[in-house]
Structures are given as C-alpha cells and as structure tokens.
Amino acid sequence: AQKVTQAQTEISVVEKEDVTLDCVYETRDTTYYLFWYKQPPSGELVFLIRRNSFDEQNEISGRYSWNFQKSTSSFNFTITASQVVDSAVYFCALSGNRDDKIIFGKGTRLHILP
Amino acid sequence: DGGITQSPKYLFRKEGQNVTLSCEQNLNHDAMYWYRQDPGQGLRLIYYSQIVNDFQKGDIAEGYSVSREKKESFPLTVTSAQKNPTAFYLCASSIQGWRYEQYFGPGTRLTVT
Numbered sequence: 001a002q003k004v005t006q007a008q009t010e011i012s013v014v015e016k017e018d019v020t021l022d023c024v025y026e027t028r029d030t031t032y033y034l035f036w037y038k039q040p041p042s043g044e045l046v047f048l049i050r051r052n053s054f055d056e057q058n059e060i061s062g063r064y065s066w067n068f069q070k071s072t073s074s075f076n077f078t079i080t081a082s083q084v085v086d087s088a089v090y091f092c093a094l095s096g097n098r099d100d101k102i103i104f105g106k107g108t109r110l111h112i113l114p
Numbered sequence: 115d116g117g118i119t120q121s122p123k124y125l126f127r128k129e130g131q132n133v134t135l136s137c138e139q140n141l142n143h144d145a146m147y148w149y150r151q152d153p154g155q156g157l158r159l160i161y162y163s164q165i166v167n168d169f170q171k172g173d174i175a176e177g178y179s180v181s182r183e184k185k186e187s188f189p190l191t192v193t194s195a196q197k198n199p200t201a202f203y204l205c206a207s208s209i210q211g212w213r214y215e216q217y218f219g220p221g222t223r224l225t226v227t
Binding site for chain 2: 033035037042043044045046047050091095096097101102104105106107
C-alpha cells in the first residue's frame with residue numbers, strides 16, 4: 001500500500017527565515033511520481049513540482065527547492081527567505097506506476113509571521 | 115487563458131435537495147477528478163474520469179454521482195443520500211492519468227442546512 005506522511009501539522013516561522021517541510025513516502029513501485037501542491041487561503045490548490053523516481057536531482061525554483069532522497073524515502077521542500085505570501089497549506093502527494101490513484105498527505109499548514 | 119472553472123464559488127442548499135456542481139476545463143486534458151475537503155483535512159477522492167463517457171468511483175463515492183459526456187465537463191451531483199454534504203469541493207484535471215500533475219479549479223464551498 002502507498003502512504004504519504006507529512007509529520008508537521010503546523011509550522012510558524014518569522015518572515016525571512018528558511019523553512020523545510022518534510023514528506024516521507026512508502027511505495028512498493030519502482031517507478032513512481034511525487035508532487036507538491038500549495039493551497040493558499042483562497043482554497044485553490046496550485047501545482048508546484050512533479051518528480052519521477054528515476055530523477056533524484058534536487059530542484060531549485062527561485063526561493064523554493066526540493067530534496068529527493070530515495071534512500072530515506074523523502075521528498076522535502078524548503079522555502080528560503082520566507083515571505084508572508086508563502087503562508088498556505090502544503091500537500092505532498094504520491095502516485096505509482098500502475099495508474100493506481102494519487103495519495104495525498106494530510107498537509108502542513110505554514111504560517112509566515114511578519 | 116487555459117484553466118479550470120468551477121461554479122458557483124459558494125452554494126447553499128436545504129437538506130434533502132440534490133445539487134449539481136459545475137466543473138469545466140479548457141486545457142484539453144483527458145482526465146478529470148472530484149475531491150472533497152473538510153476543514154483541516156486533506157483531500158478525499160470522490161470520482162474520477164480518465165476519458166469521456168467513462169468514470170470510476172473514488173474512496174468516498176456514496177451519495178454522489180457524475181457524468182462525463184464531454185471532454186471539457188465533469189459535473190458532480192451531491193444527492194440527498196450524502197449524509198454530510200457540507201464541505202469544500204475541488205475539481206481537477208490532468209493531461210492523462212495519475213502520473214501527471216493535476217490542475218485544480220477554485221473550488222465550490224457547499225453548505226447544506
């Protein structure tokens with residue numbers, strides 16, 4: 001069975017601090033896909049990144065970076081120099097190779113304090 | 115602008131009434147999905163459709179129905195059989211299947227009293 005664990009339910013940091021959101025996954029598939037989504041207060045989920053299991057390169061996009069480590073089954077998300085606009089709920093998600101649905105984690109609510 | 119539209123943003127209904135939530139996409143995506151989100155909770159899959167005229171039940175399909183007569187449209191009906199229909203409903207689409215990222219609409223907040 002597939003599983004996604006976001007152990008941090010809620011995090012608060014002061015603006016300009018760096019923050020890392022953890023995501024640990026379980027799957028028996030050798031090919032799988034990992035995702036991060038952002039849900040701002042407006043409610044609409046926004047796609048941030050997709051990674052397949054064969055690509056372990058870390059990704060950087062502006063202030064956002066992702067660290068994918070198969071050895072620890074983790075796909076962590078770091079926001080550098082956080083801003084108030086980063087306040088949102090962030091979801092990590094996993095889908096397998098067999099087109100067998102997507103599993104979302106329960107989300108981490110991030111508060112960036114001015 | 116390509117995207118997904120859901121209407122209305124807020125919907126109020128009396129208990130015992132069926133209600134249909136609209137979802138339209140102009141992204142030319144094959145797959146479409148409906149999720150339910152309760153306060154402080156993650157997403158739960160209601161129904162999904164990988165292709166026109168075909169759809170599958172998700173994890174919480176009881177009390178809901180869908181149709182997929184056109185590629186662009188995937189309406190969700192919340193029937194009176196749904197015990198706790200008050201929730202935030204999100205529609206999404208992806209180019210093909212679960213391997214690809216999903217793009218979400220703005221959601222419909224349904225309140226049933």
